Amino acid sequence: MLMKTRILLLLAFVVFCCTTAMAQTQVKGTVVSANDSEPMIGVAILEDGTTNGCITDLNGNYSLLVQNGNATLTVSFVGYKTQTINVNGRSVINIRLEEDTKVLDEVVVVGYGVQRKSDLTGAVASVNSDDIKNLSTVDAGAALQGKAAGVQILNTSGAPGEGAQIRIRGYSSNSDQLGPLLIVDGLKVDNIQYLDPSMIESMEVLKDAASAAIYGAQAGNGVVLITTKTGSSANGRPKITYSFKAINQRLGKTPELFGAKDWIKYKEMSGFTDMEARCEANGVDYNNPQETNWVKEVFDNSWATQHSVTFQGGNDKGHFFTSINYIDNDGIVRGKKDTYTRLTAQLNADYQLYKWIKVGTNTSIEKWATRNITHQSAYGSMLASTLLLDPLTPVYWDSVDDFPTSMKDVYNTNPDKILVAPNGKYYATSKFQNDDNGNPLLQRDRRNQKNSGFTVRGTAFVDLTPIDGLVMTSRFSYRIAQSNSHNYSEPYYMNGQAKADDYSISANANNNHYYQWENFANFNKTLFDKHNVGAMIGMSYTEYRSDNVSASATGSGGNKILSGDADNFKYLDYVNSASTTTKSIGNLPGVSTSLSYFGRLLYTYDNRYSLQFNYRADAFDTSKLPADKRWGKFPSMSAGWTISNEKFIKENISSDILSFLKIRASWGRNGNVNVLNNYPYTAPISYNSAWYQYGNNPDQYYGSYPSGLANPNLKWETSEQLDLGLDMRFLNDRLTVSLDYYNKNTKDLLVKINPVPEVYTNQTTVNAGEVNNKGFEFEASWKDHIGDLAYNVNANFSTLKNEVTYLYDDLQRITASKGGVDGTNNKVHTAFEEGHSIWYFRAFDYVGVDRETGAPQFRNHEGKIVNSSELTDEDMTDIGSAIPKFTYGITINLEYKGIDFTAFGTGVAGNKIFNILYRADSPLRNSLRYYMDNAWTPENKGASMPAPDQVATDLNFWGSSASMFNGSYFKIKQLQLGYTLPKRLTQKVAIKNLRFFVSLDDFFTFSKYPGMDPETATTSRNGGAGFDIGSYPTMKKCTFGASFSF
Helix, strand or coil: CHHHHHHHHHHHHHHHHHHHHHHCEEEEEEEEECCCCCECCCCEEEECCCCCEEECCCCCEEEEEECCCCCEEEEECCCECCEEEECCCCCECCEEECECCCHHHCEEEECCEEEEHHHCCCCEEEEEHHHHCCCCCCCHHHHCCCCCCCEEEECCCCCCCCCCEEEECCCCCCCCCCCCEEEECCEECCCCCCCCHHHEEEEEEECCHHHHHHHHHHCCCCEEEEEECCCCCCCCCCEEEEEEEEEEEEECCCCCECCHHHHHHHHHHCCCCCHHHHHHHCCCCCCCCCCCCHHHHHECCEEEEEEEEEEEEECCCEEEEEEEEEEEEECCECCCCCEEEEEEEEEEEEEEEECCEEEEEEEEEEEEEEECCCCCCCCCCHHHHHHHCCCCCCCEECCHHHCCHHHHHHHHHCHHHCCECCCCCEECCCCCCCCCCCCHHHHHHCCCCEEEEEEEEEEEEEEECCCCCEEEEEEEEEEEEEEEEEEEECCEECCCCCEECCEEEEEEEEEEEEEEEEEEEEEEEEECCCEEEEEEEEEEEEEEEEEEEEEEEEEHHHCCCECCCCHHHCCHHHECCCCCEEEEEEECCEEEEEEEEEEEEEEEECCCEEEEEEEEEEEECCCCCCHHHCEEEEEEEEEEEEHHHCHHHHCCCCCCCEEEEEEEEEEEEEEEHHHCCCCCCCCCEEEEEEEEECCCCCCEEEEEEECECCCCCCCCEEEEEEEEEEEEEECCCCEEEEEEEEEEEEECCEEEECCCHHHCCCEEEEECEEEEEEEEEEEEEEEEEECCEEEEEEEEEEECEEEEEEECCCCCCEECCCCCCCCCCCCCEEEECCCCCCCEEEEEEEEEECCCCCCEEEECCCCCEECHHHCCHHHCEEEECCCCCEEEEEEEEEEECCEEEEEEEEEEECCEEEECCCCCCCCCCCCECHHHHCECECCECCCCECCHHHHCCCHHHHCEHHHEEECCEEEEEEEEEEEECCHHHHHHHCCCEEEEEEEEEEEEEEECCCCCCCCCCCCCCCCCCCEECCCCCCEEEEEEEEEEEC
């Protein structure tokens, strides 16, 4: 009986198992991306109501045994829309996953964390990788140009290797510390020029004080947060990409200078009636002069090349991204004196060790070298002489017999000072004038400065998630940099001004390292479906050390300083020990540290009402402030109301019309600690810097004295900013609009003043200035498609009003160098004064021409119209500013069946340029044709410019608004056409993607400025913005490129 029972049970079990097996169904298939039909690795497929599931393999294939033919599958992958699929008895189900592009769920990077874009209550401009893809620039800063409202990109030089400068919402300091705080993957960096835009995942610009307050004393000029790519492939498969660019470069906008005949004519109009005799005396055919176009002699077409290789991949466990970029750029100046090479490597990786722990590292390695030519100066400048040397002077002379008398005299006594060009000829110089620089090609060839460097920047982090919603991060970041420079120059002579009497050699080795250790925790949780709570708390410690060495040698009396003349002797090791050789060496290590505590609280109710509070406390070492004043406190608060989630909107306005509507407001305080260094609050002692005599003893002894007056009440600059914003999306998110108004007040600006003579010190530093910046910002984008044509248009526009609202009572104004740089002999200068824009142009107010005499007329300080001879320095006034009142940009992208087109333009308006190339004390230089084309003559009494003979040597006229021009411009920065070959063709040769393109960059400039390039018509000196004295122009480029992936 027992045996029968066992047999029956066994038979029943077998029948049950067979029945169950017959009920189960085998489902298999392939999962691909709907975007490019590529197989996707690691896609999760789960049978609903069970723990039964699988993931796709390397080829995107899956196989799953489900309970029955009516089972339901849930298919999910990060960044893609989750799909629910009914089996319905099918055994093969192929799946196409679509990317999740829902705007509401976008996240943006903020200080020490991320936030949903819909929860933002501050003014944060987000620029993602799609916005900057395919740009020809290799500078991450330049990639921001025209992409975000309220962000101005300054290109003070177009030379190879020159980085762009960033200004956010105006100018808030009288110092040169105006750039934002730059953060890359959590690391504070010294620049972002090393970052190729192709390596960037996103760039967030924290514009308002509330967003930036989490960075405290370093965020007074805004913050730029950059996140590099993690390597998360769209379909989970590894991907290798190679791209190549060949760039033909040439001079863009050509300055409107005089040709030979017009130059002679203008000088005759200027009162030099003996020009025919001068030409004859200098060997020039007066009626048919041979013309030298110095711009063409200096500039020529050149080529730059770029290579990039990336290797990336990822799955649900980890990601990796490796990129190697190489740039070789030979600028448009003839010869090899303006070059830039850069090799960079980016190594990013992260891995989820366990569900509760994640580790990662981001490392950047940069090796660079550059050579550059002199510009933005009055003496020794190659570009100034290119624009100023008269067109009658030849480039070279064949014989000593062609020399002017002074050169012959020098040649006879010291022939080595007359340099010989590489072609064996002599550099020619003007016989009509003593030019400050002699010959631009001589200034190019005599320059032997070389700069190079190597930098490693890195971050390593650990994320711990002990409970759901809590992430604890420990991050160690570092920056190790080393750079070298070498320079050697020899005596030369061209005329009494363009000369150098001594040999000189110098070298510098700069070494520094910086590290920061940060620990912070983020908690984010949704409670009871409607309450989103967030909190962050953390600390940061930083340390910076530098150890720089410099050495130089000079030979007095023109005596040589090296033991050999060949190039391999031009190093400090070969400096001789002659009595005429003076040697110098310098070395002063430095260290600075800081400690910070910070935190943030967020609360959102029902996705409608949001509040945020930030607070940071910063302390720096005593090199900046005394111990009792080293702590700075920087709070902020912000609020947002998402009106579109209110019932009265949802029930009355369709989401097809109004997708999103939110208003926000914020207030916060930031600081600018960068203006403080070298113990400015103390009374520094100049050790053994003066001679003293004691009693009746006539002997003198070395002594020391205080070189400054102590100010123990000194503090750093602080800014307080109010921001009001409105975010809107319409027509199913196709149209996006954002508006902002900001009002930023910066106080406690640092000013150096001269104490009363009885104190016996040169100066002291006080907090003595306030500046206000305010304006409006507008951004709009439209994204849609018409059949197979996909397109989007993005535009932004911003205004700026800048004003100094307070200056120390004993100071009427602070002035910078006359003429922007030393040596221009021009009365114009910039000034920092209450009631005016920061560093406005201060000059005479030119109002027009006396119709009867052709003489210039001016308005004096009493408002009366006077002649030049009646002017005094008291009549100098505010004639404008180099700061643009308006900035704007527009980008258009089109895609159609493998063809893509991009048009991108940007511009500024409301700014002024002061051209200081003309010298009243040297009137035979070349200059702008503008002054002849618009000159008064008896036949043209309604001209805007006076008769040339009335102003040829008039310092007041050339130091007036007559030399000031409208600096507005619009540049089409890029026109790019690309074609991606069909995958059905490229996959036959194992290539996933193959794209060719051609691009015109900086090719078209629209401006009324008659000079060279309105974008770079400036100097990089503090207080020197807007002065055009010959700056390296932006190059227009034609780029041919290709990229392929496999």
